[in-house]
Amino acid sequence: MQSTTVKETSPIPIASLAENVPRYTSYPTAPHFHPGIDAAAVRGWVNALGGEDEISLYLHIPYCDRLCWFCACHTKQTRHYAPVATFLHALHREIETVGDIVRGKGRVRAVHLGGGSPTMLKPDDIVALGKALRRRFDFLDDASLCVEIDPNDMDEGRLDAFARIGMTRASLGVQDFDAKVQKAINRDQSFEATRGVVDAVRERGVNSVNLDLLYGLPHQTLDSLAATVAQALILQPDRIALFGYAHVPWFKKHQTMIDEAWLPDSAARLAQSQLAAKLIVDCGYQAVGFDHFAKPDDTLAIAASAGKIRRNFQGYTEDQCETLIGLGPSSISRFRQGYAQNIVATGEYEKVVNSGRLATARGIAFSRDDLARGWMIERLMCEFSFSAIDLVERFGDAGQKLLLIASGLANGAEALLQLQGDHFLVPVDDRPLVRIVASKFDRYLQSGAGKHSRAV
Secondary structure (H helix, E strand, C coil), X not given: CCCCCCCCCCCCCHHHHCCECCCCCCCCCHHHCECCCCHHHHHHHHHCCCCCCEEEEEEEECEECCCCCCCCCCCEECCCCHHHHHHHHHHHHHHHHHHHHHCCCCEEEEEEEEECCHHXXXXXXXXXXXXXXXXXXXXXXXXEEEEEECHHHCCHHHHHHXXXXXXXXXXXXXXXXXXXXXXXXXXXXCHHHHHHHHHHHHHCCCCEEEEEEEECCCCCCHHHHHHHHHHHHHCCCCEEEEEECCCCCCCCHHHHHCCHHHCCCHHHHHHHHHHHHHHHHHCCCEEECCCXXXXXXXXXXXXXXXXXXXXECCEEECCCCCEEEEECCXXXXXXXXXXXXXXXXXXXXXXXXXXXXXXXXXXXXXXXXXXXXXXXXXXXHHHCEEEHHHHHHHHHHHHHHHHHHHHHHCCCCCCCCEEECCEEECCHHHHHXXXXXXXXXXXXXXXXXXXXXXCC
8 A cells, every 4th residue: 555645734843742731621721620619619600690691511421331541531441330320310419409500590502421431321311311401401492412422332222312312413432443553542443333323323313423533543654544534534524523642641540551652753643633634624624723623514614714613621612601511520610700620539429419419529710810811722722813902802901911921922933923913823834733832821831730641
């Protein structure tokens, strides 16, 4: 087979590619949350919601029936359903408790079921969960429901159950179709099984399908990644997320099962990301941010064209809700006042919510400086630019101080930003390093709290 090559389009220094920085799905980032934000604080933040506010819900299912070695999520493997049933009882109690506090103070615009593997739930439990949410929360008529799907879990009963509770988008984990790569990450999943699930959800009226792909995996090459992208495109997904594998064995011990000698180096990771992006865009997809792609008529692409995409813990989204309420262990909520994270340990979470209490373990309240920096970082991550005028109009003195940092980054031979009119922009060639640019506005990063994955 002829080797696939990609033209080098960026003069990015190799040393920069290996920098470890946050993914900036939040600001401040989770390592800086603290126990000073407790259940009382969250109750107060919920009570400050208005009756016309729109909210999103995220439900974290912390179980899988197999443990993929690349995964950095809060989950655990179980071959028995009893722990899942016990957890679901607790989750229903949390839905009751939180729903009673929220009632009359907001309407649900979007729901996201993640994990773990939501698709390992039994069909009756899926339906019961959907009913519990609608019983305790006020849903908008056109509310969306996204489900993260492991194709190996799916059968007709589960497909019907998710359709019954109103699934509008299916997000399928693919990672890579190459057999050698799959073996190295303990993720056996055939193209045929994946195609079968894509066809099945579309037959049930699901109007948006997302595929998650990874680069930087063990034994991955330009050729193997190109083959995976080609197979993924056969399925004509409405969206593709192209994530860089985050090798964080200090955080997730099972990643030690992956020999670091199998991993591509920084230059190879960059080449893989550029090749995959080019192949996807060449097939008519619109790039959204630095690692998502969507068909031009998809709502994510439409929102991106209008300058209205956001970034949260699920990546890029068109969801404009200011309030995201997380349910389940480790889940993170965002309110206008700050972030709050639930207890991570499933057993402790179950004990607390079964007693009728909120499961809040830690969080952080926003300062005006946090809000200004967070807005800048989100704009850079979403649009690779921000308006100086908009920054100052929104945040006053706090924004004015940050312009001094931006101006410094726009000067010199190795400037990370360019100034065009009133906009500071990340140069096109440097956009793979947007996380590094964003990190220059992170006042918490130098504290040393938390370790992060590679920038590319």
